[in-house]
Amino acid sequence: MTRDIAITAQGVSKSFRNGKATIDVVRNLDITVDAGAFTLIKGPSGCGKSTLLAILAGLTSPDKGKVELGDTAIWSLSARKRDAFRLKNMGFIFQGSILLPSLKAHEQISFVLQQMGVPRGEAYSRACQALCDVGLEDRIDLLPSALSGGEKQRVSVACALAKKPRVIFADEPTSALDGENGERVSSKLRDLAQQKGVAVVCVTHDERLTPFADRILQMEDGRFLTSQEEKKSHA
Numbered sequence: 001m002t003r004d005i006a007i008t009a010q011g012v013s014k015s016f017r018n019g020k021a022t023i024d025v026v027r028n029l030d031i032t033v034d035a036g037a038f039t040l041i042k043g044p045s046g047c048g049k050s051t052l053l054a055i056l057a058g059l060t061s062p063d064k065g066k067v068e069l070g071d072t073a074i075w076s077l078s079a080r081k082r083d084a085f086r087l088k089n090m091g092f093i094f095q096g097s098i099l100l101p102s103l104k105a106h107e108q109i110s111f112v113l114q115q116m117g118v119p120r121g122e123a124y125s126r127a128c129q130a131l132c133d134v135g136l137e138d139r140i141d142l143l144p145s146a147l148s149g150g151e152k153q154r155v156s157v158a159c160a161l162a163k164k165p166r167v168i169f170a171d172e173p174t175s176a177l178d179g180e181n182g183e184r185v186s187s188k189l190r191d192l193a194q195q196k197g198v199a200v201v202c203v204t205h206d207e208r209l210t211p212f213a214d215r216i217l218q219m220e221d222g223r224f225l226t227s228q229e230e231k232k233s234h235a
């Protein structure tokens, strides 16, 4: 069976300057991500997980290397074209996702869908369906000020679902969620991968996500451990 590869990154590196010091956060890293798979990237705090995710998602430019989604090299696009490509093809679930204070839960989502060109009525029904999928059917008409932190996080999850993207990038998607809702979001992400062929790439410390993953990559000091190194580090 041939693999359906959604993302290919080759030789990706990123450093940040901290005063006079330079920190190499992502080091000459290669990764391929399959469509229809839930890929989990784990590793200690500060090892470069979020930076890598942002590079793959076209949000933080690498110093070196190439990232392709399908046959589009995202870092060769102009900023404007990259924004449009992201809007159409990617969903995001990030820690502390910001909601617009004056929009109700369903409007947060239908606003994004309409930016993508989805007609108003369809945008509304997709927004409501996605909010139901994350258990927010009785929060559809509420403003962010009336939602808890976990509910706001679920609105951003619903937004990523409603877009029906090719790829979902998630950074600690369950961090603000209790057991039941953490499980609901985790299984939704897995179902999207398995049933809709979405490539889900998730970075997390949350062990609750592990059973849902098709593939787990362990990161340390800006690179992936080989399976042998992983065994040694757990010994």
Ligand SMILES: Nc1ncnc2c1ncn2[C@@H]1O[C@H](COP(=O)(O)OP(=O)(O)OP(=O)(O)O)[C@@H](O)[C@H]1O
Pocket: 016, 017, 023, 025, 043, 044, 045, 046, 047, 048, 049, 050, 051, 052, 205
């Ligand atoms: N914009 C930036 N400027 C300077 N340093 C940065 C920047 N972004 C990240 N870093 C540094 O890069 C390193 C890796 O950060 P990153 O957020 O990618 O790690 P992480 O593995 O996701 O950590 P955590 O699990 O704690 O979220 C950290 O030392 C961080 O301070």
